[in-house]
Amino acid sequence: METAAADVVVTVNDLSLDFESNRSVVHAVKNVSFRMKRGKTLCLVGESGSGKSVTARSLMRLVDQAGRITKGRIILNIDGKSVDITALDPKGKEVRRLRGARIGLIFQEPMSSLSPFHSIGDQIDEVTQLHLGLDKKAARARTIELLRQVEIANPEVMADRYSFEYSGGMRQRVCIAMALACNPDILIADEPTTALDVTTQAEILDLIKRLQESRGMAMLLITHDMGVVAEVADEVAVMRRGEIVEFGTVDEIFHAPRHPYTRQLLDATLKLEHKSERRIAMKAAAPSHAQPVLSVRGLTKRYGDVKGFLGLGTTQGFRAVDGVDFDLYPGENLGIVGESGSGKTTVGRLILRIAEPTAGRVLYRRETGEQVDVATLTKPELRRFHQEVRLIFQDPFASLNPRMTVKQIVGDPLYIHRRAQGRELEERVAELLRLVGLDPSMMDRYPHAFSGGQRQRLGIARALALDPRVIIADEATSALDVSIRSQILDLLLDVQERLGLSFIFISHDISVVRYFCDRVAVMHKGRVVETGDAEKICTDPDEAYTKALISAVPSPDPRNKRMLHRHRFYATPESVN
């Protein structure tokens, strides 16, 4: 840990920051101190609301008006001079000169940080013209050079394109190029890969890491993902509720954590590295199953079909889901994994007929043993089907009506189907709340009184209200912090054990699927590329795409960096477009 003082680029000393609203004060950052060294990566890791982003933004004095630095200093050591950033006027010239020129920033959302009105080249040109005083020609030459460095193919042509012509990963590359345009000494990356798919994440992290090392920058990487930390960090600061609870080298943090919170975070992450023991036990106890409860055959959804005159010249639209087949057996957890745009969410919606399938069949076996095709059900039959097959939503905030009390929300299905009324309804809701680990006395509260994890429990309670047989969970844990994620998964397993349900678990998160599911179907561009046992898919897949996907998942062990030695999947020319 003994490093020459000259290597320290940023020193943050005892920093505190408050957010003031009309009558209340939130202490967003409390007595935070750390140092950043040249050529090293410091990871600020913590769950939502821990103050990690605010800390990073205060380095650039980019915190909202309401936020005020109450204490502490941020000292910048560059070119042999030291500047106290906290003493500068946040709107002043000096700060503006530092931003962009000495400190580069990469945002989480590459979509919203680029202007759709200017070409990519113009936007990068502007940075170098402003900060380095280059003329137009020199700026464009520099832009093309930067685009080449961030590995954008054909940079001369791509510079004249607009941000909407770039994919998410390419946009993030452009943001990196912009952040690097003036050769900054410090690079701040605020959740740079959270909005990206796992394979893209691997590429971007790989790129950032290489650029940082070759340029000898100090990097501050903010993330909630312990896997990402293990892959790229040199030093780690764990934040919780505005405070740094532990600071150390990446090896210390992962292999000898001292603070209980760090251990808790790691446990929650590591827990999802293998299959749930509970599930293994449950599986062993369960009898080998007979016939599938749900069979999907040739399920297809096309968008934008154009019908020609008299059926001539009909053109087929985009195939979101393309001939998907799978079976769900009673008591089984089937995972559907895939990256964004793979059609996995659409599959869930087609099964429930929230969207109408273009072709294919969804065969559902009732308790009586008769099999019905969901695609041809009439309205009353569909209502009955919806009682037996329920959905858990991804977003715990949008899926609960903010204008209804918990009792109304959870009891709504019971009320609609006249299963219970008055006192009986209340008792049933109380029972459901207890089942999902909530206090029944919370019944008359509104959703805004609950945290994300608690809301997801409410969503589960609503799904369970009608004694379903199958639950489709669409990214049910992806909006949650890692520690809550495993709690919710355990809750689902618990409920499954008690009620004998089957789950279709749709997720982009391999670790969650591995923990929860027995079998996995991997989707890519609307097709199922591989189906098999969850453990096999996650450790030893057969298909090239699955291999690339699995190996891109960051491993939460700094001694065993997986991502940087990953398999790469080269799409066949046909599937490029």
Add this chain to the structure above:
Amino acid sequence: MSLHDNDLTLTTSAKPETGVPEMAGVRSATYQRAGQWRLAWWKFKRHKLAVAGGIVVLLVYFVAAFAEFLAPQDAGAYSARYTYAPPQRLHFWDESGFGLFVNAYKTEINKESFAREFVIDPEQKIPVGLFVKGAPYKLWGLIPSDIHLIGPLDPGQPMYLWGADRLGRDMLSRVIYGTRISMTIGLVGVGLSLFFGILLGGLSGYYGGQVDNIIQRVIEFLLAIPTIPLWMGLAAAIPPSLSPVQVYFMITVILSLIGWTGLARVIRGRFMAVKNEDFVVAARLDGASEMGIMLRHIAPSFASHIIASVTLAIPVMILSETALSFLGIGLRPPVVSWGVLLQEAQNIRSVATAPWLLLPGIAVIITVLALNFLGDGLRDAADPYSE
């Protein structure tokens, strides 16, 4: 380190910013049990200007409701002796202590123009009382009375707190009576616009497709009709046998048949935004019927917006009444409304000699501002879950 029941996000601020201070204990329990309307009320209360606007609006409607009692005189009572009498100041203290009085007028001849002018005579006092007997009236056309809030103790003596017009009519009384007409006559129009707006906008937004297409084209057609010529045409086309109030009422009704378009578009937008929200999909999967989804799940989410847009529609209606009456194609005398009163102030000569004729204009400005502030505050508070 059991992870169960240790929901870490519990302590972080995962709640929407409603401006409610996070005080421990009691307050937070009320907060958790607070529904949409209570949250909106808390948010509204922070908007000081809107609260002030709300109080003014309530006062104005109070005046409109009790016009007969509050006005010292009948709106039509005239006096040839006091044409263009200037406003008198109300004095609260006489020599013997508290006592209301106004000074009487005396006439003087202006030495330059040789015109007769009223001058306040400080020597003469006209005692004024509260709850005095005056001209008889029927409150709301039902309850006979002759008690007025304020008036001269001797009904024969002049009291013109806001001056008099060219027929010697009391401006204060006329503005008070005008409030009633101006503040209420368009409400029916707004109500009708609201009805059509919600119905057609709701259908358009919920069903989409062909229904939406047809309704939107109809709206575009209606919006293309120029309103002022339409008003003038309608004013000419309505049979002259109707009373002026009936004529105006008919015009507002006809205009509201066009006026719903704006509201319909707002409602359609809200419906489109909400109908694909997860909680609506959830309700559909719960088995709720179309009507149930609309009434139980979608409609409450913009009930507050409707209230806000109604509040903002009332000033528009007041202004259009004023403008049209001023142009002579809205209400006509003997009906008393703010616009009709302002007609008196159309020529420079009367404004130069009697500037108090512009007082109804101030009433319009204050009311419209108050309603706009109120409407803004309501709109901000309308959705306590946004931000």
